[in-house]
Amino acid sequence: MRKTILIIDDEKDMSAMLKQYFELKDYNVMLAENGIAGIEKAARQPDLILLDINMPDVDGLEVCRRIREHVTCPILFLTARIEDQDKLDGFSAGGDDYIVKPFSVSELGARVAAHLRREDRRGQAPHRLLLDDQFMIDYTTHQVTNSGEAIPLTPKEYEIIELLSTHPGQLFSKERIFDHIWKMDSNADPNTAMEHISRLRAKLAAAGCKPYIQTVWGVGYKWVK
Numbered sequence: 001m002r003k004t005i006l007i008i009d010d011e012k013d014m015s016a017m018l019k020q021y022f023e024l025k026d027y028n029v030m031l032a033e034n035g036i037a038g039i040e041k042a043a044r045q046p047d048l049i050l051l052d053i054n055m056p057d058v059d060g061l062e063v064c065r066r067i068r069e070h071v072t073c074p075i076l077f078l079t080a081r082i083e084d085q086d087k088l089d090g091f092s093a094g095g096d097d098y099i100v101k102p103f104s105v106s107e108l109g110a111r112v113a114a115h116l117r118r119e120d121r122r123g124q125a126p127h128r129l130l131l132d133d134q135f136m137i138d139y140t141t142h143q144v145t146n147s148g149e150a151i152p153l154t155p156k157e158y159e160i161i162e163l164l165s166t167h168p169g170q171l172f173s174k175e176r177i178f179d180h181i182w183k184m185d186s187n188a189d190p191n192t193a194m195e196h197i198s199r200l201r202a203k204l205a206a207a208g209c210k211p212y213i214q215t216v217w218g219v220g221y222k223w224v225k
Contacts, residue, residue: 003116004028008038008063009052009078018050021105022112035063042067047119048112053079053090061093068094069152072142074115078103091192092199094154119155129165135209137165146207156181157200160193164213164223173220197221 005027009015012033019029030046032038035058042049042063049071053060064075076097077090087098096115099108129137134147142158144151153161159181164172172180177197178190201213214224 002026002028003047004030004044005112006030006032006038006041006044006046006049008032008035008041008049008055008060010034010055011052014052014078018105018108021109025109035059038063039066042071045071046073048073048116049075050108050112051075051077051095053077061089064090064093064095068154072153072155072158074119074155076108076111076115087189088192088195091156092195096154096156115155118159131212132210135212137161139166146204146209149207151203151207151209153200153203154196156196157203160196160200161213164221168223168225171216171220171222177221 005022007015007018007029009018009031010033015031015033019031022029030041030044032041035055038049038051039058051060051063055063058066060077060079064077068075074096075094076099077095078099078101079090080101090098097111099111128139136145138144139162142155142162144153144158144161160177163177163180174193174197175190178193182192197213201211204212212224214222216222
């Protein structure tokens with residue numbers, strides 16, 4: 001089945017060029033010319049979103065925050081911002097990758113394909129993990145629930161919980177987590193992993209889950225058996 005990409009960018013020339021490129025690669029492409037239109041079209045549940053940060057009215061970071069609770073697909077930021085804090089802000093908002101303009105379209109295409117392959121592999125996972133008769137990780141649908149209630153996680157947050165929970169008791173440094181999950185983004189910072197783990201823990205705690213992710217101070221993180 002053809003994958004659908006949503007491009008949210010107010011630069012019409014950029015959007016048209018990307019649309020032409022990805023359609024030649026056999027993707028379905030939707031365009032949104034501003035943040036409000038992007039929020040509306042994201043409700044159609046595309047397979048991946050390319051999201052410009054620097055847009056008038058509602059910028060990409062705010063768009064990402066608004067759609068993240070009901071959109072689980074990868075969100076890749078397109079931006080001219082290059083400061084480390086800008087990248088952390090993007091990941092904190094729920095983004096999965098950060099591509100700095102100007103960029104190589106072929107590199108962007110490779111990253112898009114890699115994110116989509118990763119999503120497909122997740123969907124083929126064959127089993128579930130049930131803890132304490134109420135906390136469940138479904139590796140087939142990559143859904144996490146507690147007492148039957150879904151916990152909304154971003155793709156990167158899910159990748160972290162999948163990595164740790166499938167290696168219970170094994171210690172992972174932030175650098176190892178970063179290398180495993182952000183290997184396609186050589187411009188990101190290993191501290192990004194810590195930011196995502198902090199946000200993941202907060203979501204699990206808010207859902208009433210036990211603290212399954214344990215910090216080994218000065219070393220890293222592990223999943224409590």
